[in-house]
Amino acid sequence: MSFFDRQSRLRKLINISKFLELNIDDDNTKCCIIAVFMCDDIHENNLEFALMATYQSQPSVFTTALNNTREYQHILNLLNFEISKPHC
Numbered sequence: 056m057s058f059f060d061r062q063s064r065l066r067k068l069i070n071i072s073k074f075l076e077l078n079i080d081d082d083n084t085k086c087c088i089i090a091v092f093m094c095d096d097i098h099e100n101n102l103e104f105a106l107m108a109t110y111q112s113q114p115s116v117f118t119t120a121l122n123n124t125r126e127y128q129h130i131l132n133l134l135n136f137e138i139s140k141p142h143c
Contacts, residue, residue: 056095064099065130065137068092071103077110079138084110086118089130093121 056064068088069079077084087109091097097105121127 061092062133062137064102065092065133067099067102068106069134069137071106075103075107075110083113083118085131085134086121086127087113088134089127090118090121092130092134093126 065088068091072079072084072088077087079085087106090109091102091105094105
């Protein structure tokens with residue numbers, strides 16, 4: 056996935072989170088966004104469903120394991136940057 060595609064996908068997930076009235080500043084919400092973002096098998100049309108399903112379940116063992124990966128930390132930095140932008 057190109058940088059532009061990854062950035063676009065992340066922005067879509069941020070917008071979906073806002074639409075669903077999820078607390079975008081909450082660490083658990085961020086973890087759910089990143090988990091869905093990282094799963095390339097989820098089609099763009101299914102991001103809202105996948106995010107809601109992930110948010111409702113939030114298995115702590117998996118979220119803790121995910122939090123400890125380098126890829127998660129990298130995407131978390133990108134997510135925080137996108138959240139802080141005025142257009143989001």
